[in-house]
Amino acid sequence: MQNHILSIILFTPLVGALFLLFVPKENKDAIRWIANVFALAGLLVSLPLVPWFWDKRFEPGFKFMEGAPGNWIPSIGAGYVLGIDGISFLLIMLTTLLGWISILSSWTAIENRVKEYYIWFLFLQTGMLGVFMALDFFLFFVFWEAMLVPMYLLIGIWGGPRKLYAAIKFFLYTLAGSVLMLLGILFLYFHHHAVTGVYTFALERLYETAPRIYSDYGPYAATLLFLSFFFAFAIKVPMFPFHTWLPDAHVEAPTAGSVILAGVLLKMGTYGFIRFSLPFFPDVLTHGRVRFWVMTLSVIAIIYGALVSLMQKDMKKLVAYSSVSHLGFCTLGIFALTPLALSGSVLQQINHGISTGALFLIVGILYERRHTREISEYGGISNVMPIYATITMIMFLSSMGLPLLNGFVGEFSILQGTFMEKDIAGHPGYFWAAWAVPGVVLAAAYLLWLYQRVFFGPVTNPKNEKLHDLTPREVATFVPLLIMAFWIGLYPKPFFQILQQPVEKTISMVRGPDYLKAGATVNAAVKPAETAPQFRVTLDDRGGIPTHGAKLVKAPVAAPKKKGTN
């Protein structure tokens, strides 16, 4: 079971889609039930992964590996290789969760062409999961592109008035980014062959040779190659100024599509950065100006996205631009290249999935009742829909990074991780962090202003007087998100621990193993001296980078103890 768990998770939605093919399309309720059952099944089969992964969280390398390099298309060395580490584990769990929620939320929202809708949605689910699981670059690329199609159709068929424009823009824009990546992949493939004499797309093999491109071909070529990946991921994230497909796609997409788009699809870009750009091009990032520009774009995205969303008149567009801002934090954290910022970035990606996913659901609920998303159409919704207003408030707070909710943990880690870095592309870390921090203020501004305009005040529009509050089904879609939001906010330690191994591996691949060693023995220095040690697992029994088995590295236990002052 453990050997094939990833395949099972990956293909459960697909099985659902194929199963739906044989259900007559007139029988809408049956279709809905079946789709929901499979979506839930997709979530349920992924749950065993949680305890299993938890046990292995400190083990090096990828877990639950499946397949072997070159077993899919031997003649070119492409394989069906799946495997996950902490980063992809979290993203997979997010995907299965949001997948289920989105499908659940579509129950009444989708009334025409129900069968197709669910089929494409389940297809999409498989495509997204594949992206996070693939350890073969080729397989990754296939999933990466393949999942564009269902998303395109979801926007194009069930979207709003400008759906065609949005759908085509989405498809073309993202495809334009990724085709260059294909060339980049091929370059790595040949480079690997030139170095080792072996043709392969296996990620772990490419990790070994790709960093040599910088010395083999020179900085210029390496930078170009970096850019070929960068554009693909930056468009997907989307980073400023490649973001304009996002508002259109979000505004036009059906609610569930938006949830998935914001919750999962955007994470593919950041995931790509972490999984590929960082380990492949360490020298490009640590030398040269590329990092400066990437960081600059991130900062611009943070502030610019927030400013633009401040002025939106359409709720969904507002949330869409807020995504640009939030994802700016994520990329900032990634390219700060510190373990802390990177952990924070991944966590923030999860957070963004949860809170922005919820925000889109929230907008969708109003839309379903009133069929408009104009902010000016609303006002005083608190009076008629109190439960809804409460949930919205919590999710808004989570999105703006209020402590004890999830958003804060991610943003704080990103900012601190960025801040502590002495030199990021010629500037100290605090320079970058200081630029990013206004984003936090602006987030409060645009969200609270939105809240004020929609929920506060008397009910001005008579059409809003009869709105009914959330149904149990709708509440059910929020409950898991709320639980997750509070969990991450209150007790994020498990997440940090899950991320520890992959993050440190990634960082040491970029900055060399010495970078981490510098801080390996630090913790004892700031351990509390006297009080209340009973709740904490101390460093002494698990020092250093944890490795499994007999190779456990013993940390120097006799770290200097700081005497308690005060």
Place this chain on the structure above:
Amino acid sequence: MGTLGFSATDYLLVLPITLLTLFALGILLIDLWIPPEEKWVNAVMALCGVAFSAAAIWNPFRPGILVYLEAHGFSGRPAMLNAMVVDRFAIYFWYLFLAATAIAILMSVRYLETEHENHGEYYALMLLSVAGMMCMAAGLDIVLIFIGLELMAISTYVLVGFLRRDRRSNEAALKYLLLGAFSSGIFAYGLSLFYGLTGSTNLAVIARELANNVLKSEYRPVAIVALLTTITGLLFKIAAIPFHQWAPDAYEGAPTSITGFMSVAVKAAGWAMLLRILILGLLPMRPIWVPLLVFVSIATMTGANFAALTQTNTKRLLAYSSIAHVGYMLLGLIAGTATQLSPDGIKGILIYLLVYTFMNLGAFAVITSLRHRNVIGDELDDLNGLYSRAPVEAVLMLVFMLSLAGIPPLAGFWGKYFIFLSLVSSGHYALASLGVFYSVFGLYYYLKIANAMFMGKVEKDGEKLPIGLTMRAAIALTGIATLYIGLLPNSFIELVNWALGIAQNPNVARLTH
């Protein structure tokens, strides 16, 4: 040794061609006795011809060409006094032609009934043109290649004009004929010059003489003129810009089934001939024709993609798309020959042709199926709401379109993949970038078709589209092939490797964890 110096082996090796010719003649004969309502027998006959021809190459029960070749180490066997060479390359193309023909025949049955042009000649001409194509693919002597070309061309002229009462069909045929004959003339002129320069009509000898004598002599300019005229003929047949203009007209005017047939089989034959002549005969002149091809391929991709954007006729749109695909394939040829003869690029072309056969035929099959009663069905608007009228076909059409656009994991992706692979491996990064750029570009007009099918306004009647059994078979075959090749391309890649004599799995990682 037979009377003409042919051995029994020679007859064995040309058996597929012979069988096709015989079946063609047979169809013409029995057509006389078949009552009009049972003309489908002709199609069955034609399919039998294809099947027999295929079986002559390989069948499980008795030795065919393959077995023979295997015994001789697969290195290729000259036949008919060195006029042709039956090698794996030829066999690959033969099978390709036969597959395309079989599917085209399946597409034709109901279509011809609808058009009331259900004559035996149609199938006979098809088989004859396939015979011509086979000569082109296997030709070693330029005389045979030329004859094959003309056999194919003349047959297709007629096929394009087969809807006698349709003015568009007449016109397409006339244009195709005039331009085709014109290009044949230019082509033949080039060939005659080559003969004059080298004293031989055999490609291998021509290559040797060019390399050893002609290019070093004062006749070099003549050789260049010969090359240019020859290449003009070749590029005409594959419809590369600026020799492409016949294609949109002919594609639009021809019966849809023939459009499909032409766009894959005729094009593949053109490619087979082009590869044979350029790589076997004119390789010594490589430095001269590679820059030319670079220009042509860029012009082709650019022109065709731009032109396709504004088309409102599906067939015409696909015509331009097929021209654009020629541009990509030319990139493969450039990659394969630019610095040294590398199999990668050629492999790309062969795979491209393979996947293109299925996806393009599939697309045309769907368009053909739109022809019913009073609807011509080749305008973009005719596809509107296809999903509600024929969901399976619509989804498969989507698959074909995405495949044409090169979205993985569909077959079309592999064609592009190997082309770009060869470009990257030979260092043509700029061309590769251009190629991928245009492939995104292409997506736009393919999506126009998808948009019409899935998001277009549903017709008022919304009635189910009547689709015949054979048509369903054709669509299903191509659809399955497109998906199958897309998902599990390995055996097909190996097939192409085999066809080109490339070692399988060179140094591919087969490592386990």
Place this chain on the structure above:
Amino acid sequence: MEAMLHITTLHYLVLGAALFLLGVIGVLTRRNVVIVLMSIELILNAVNLNLVAFSRYWQGMPGHLGGPGALHGQVFAIFVITDAAAEAAVGLGILIAFFRNKETVNVDEVNLLKW
């Protein structure tokens, strides 16, 4: 006899080239489809002339490619003639079909299909 011009291969080639060019110009400029077809025949005849001339040239050459056996060109020419005939036949057939529908043989009226 010295005064009489000795006809060399080159002369044939020049004549062939001239024919070829005439054919091309004819294709490009003539209005009547029948004449266009005939112009194409001219091009093919240029080819034939070339082939036969070259064939003769190579027959006179010693060496492994030359000699009396080098009849390929003439064989090729025969095939080309055949081909030209076939092309003309098909062309005229199509033209008749076209004429029936449109009642014209002028190329400038072949204009239904355009971009």
Place this chain on the structure above:
Amino acid sequence: MLFLDHIWLIPLLPAVGAALMFFFGRRLQKSTVSAVCVGSVVLAFLMACGGVLQYTNWGAANGHRPYEKILYTWLGTDTGHLNYQKSDGTPASFRADAGFLLDPLSSIWLLFVTGVGMLIHIYSTGYMAHEGGYYRFFGYLNLFMFSMLTLILANNYVLMFVGWEGVGLCSYLLIGFYFHRKSASDAANKAFIVNRIGDAGFILGMFFVAWLCGSLRFIDVTGFARDHAATLMGNPIVTAATLLLFVGACGKSAQLPLYVWLPDAMEGPTPVSALIHAATMVTAGVYMVARSNALFVLSRESMLVVAIVGALTAIFAASIGLVQNDIKRVLAYSTVSQLGYMFLALGVGAFSAGVFHVFTHAFFKALLFLGAGSVIHAMSGEQDMRNMGALSEKIPVTFRTMLVATLAIAGIPILAGFFSKDEILWQAWKFSPYLWAIGFATALMTAFYMFRLMYLTFWSPSRVTSHEVEHHIHESPKSMTVPLVVLAFFSITAGWLGWPASLGGSNHFEKFLEPVFANAAEKEAPPANESGLGLTEYLLMGLSVAAAGVGWLMASRAYSNAGKGYTEPIAAAAPPVYDTLLNKYYVDEGYDYVFTGRRKLGDVRLGVMGLGEASSWFDSHVIDGAVNAAGWITRSTATFSSWWDKWIIDGIGVNGPAILARMLSYPARLFEWGLVQWYALVMTAGLVGFVFYYVYH
């Protein structure tokens, strides 16, 4: 050690109350709601008392160390990872615990927050009895208590920040409690967003602290700062850290220039104003600076900034308070002003004096607000003092308790305010006479506007507009007056804890706080000329008492007979000054023009909204424009090429010849092209082009 070990229960109790309200509040009776919410705070208060008692014993036995209780690791991996480099290059680890810390400083806050909080909860049961959303109100109030207690008891900056943001949130929710009022929701937004600006500073300040000290635990930070005091003195990182932290404090404690939200926050229900915007939350900034005293003393610049900002805020707000007519606004500006005092104290290094003032201020300012609430309650919601007067007879308890508070805030001896204020003024004098002068002027103004308030409300002739209101005036219920009395008691006595040595006291308060503020720098400072200054101290004390008296006198002269349509003395003396003050120096308007962009400056919108507008214009026109333009160019190129074909090729190729033929009758026949021939021509041209390429290449 029952209470100490379970100190985390103190914040948790109100949190449970809040959670219950959110989940079940709608279905609960008002009495149940009161029982749960008030009960949880009462319990918290009791636990706080117990905890502080136990701590004093524990502390005495343990060298007055802070008591720390760590529940679990909140942020961080707990495995010694997620490390970073401190500014000196040594490694440090990222972590923040859910940990609680009790020391004298937090004890004081703990006591008065739970104490005052409890009283206000009780008061609210009366005040809010007739309001809708009763459960919601108490839920928010409990949530506030949770946040505030977290803020106080946190053992590290991050957890403190949790409380810090939490109180901001509750403040937002409570200000916006009457959410159907636009002004209320505006004020709520303003409060939160301005606070957020401060929070941004707090975050950055925190990072600097972590960068410098390698930890965010208070114990570590304080220890580090004191151990390395010599080397850190004048370190720019310290200055940056402290200044940024102070920005946070400015936001939360309403100092210049971030004070603007606090007066508006009076839109909330009055108990909220009393609890949050007078007694507790706004002192969080003071608490945080006091908590970081070890760092602040290392940067003279920061200390100076704190002192100056404090002093300026004090006089600035007080001057606005002179002319305000809304009873709550007067108190709001008074609060800002008093907070300025506190920062002045902190800035001059008199941390315990500042804390002392917080402590006393909590009681009398809460009392003032609750009293004002009682007045408003009596006046059926009227808040404008111009429509009040002669209430002293009708609501005697309110009147008497408020008088106590007024005397206290004015600095009349023996009452609480006297001790704390004098301590501050005295310390300011020692630091710089200029700062003292500002403080002194503020004291004068304070006395004036407070007595103005008293006169206009209670003593002057009645100016009540409607008879209905007049008739309806009544004393508040017991649940409201009892807290008033209790607070009045403390307003009198709270100051005695800090009875200065110079007046024969022992200043228990300062002694209690000593371990917290035991900075090496301070210790080293010699008690120079303490004796010589003794006289000065008495003199200053006398001066400030005199100032209070003068203020009272002036107010009585101006307002004791203020009938309907009375004139303000300042308005009479200097109308422009009056206008400026009445309009709060036009700061709000200025902010709206320049920073928020809510108002347009001519046709131009500046500020954040201006930037937002510009950005969204840029986004839809430039960036998306570029994307669309790319598409448009492509499509138009394609359209052009088909147009080219239709008109040029067809036109010239087909129709052109006819025109040409007429023009050049014979030679034109050569070019009588049809479409086919055009195609053929292109082919030929291609071929010829190739030939030319090779000829000339």
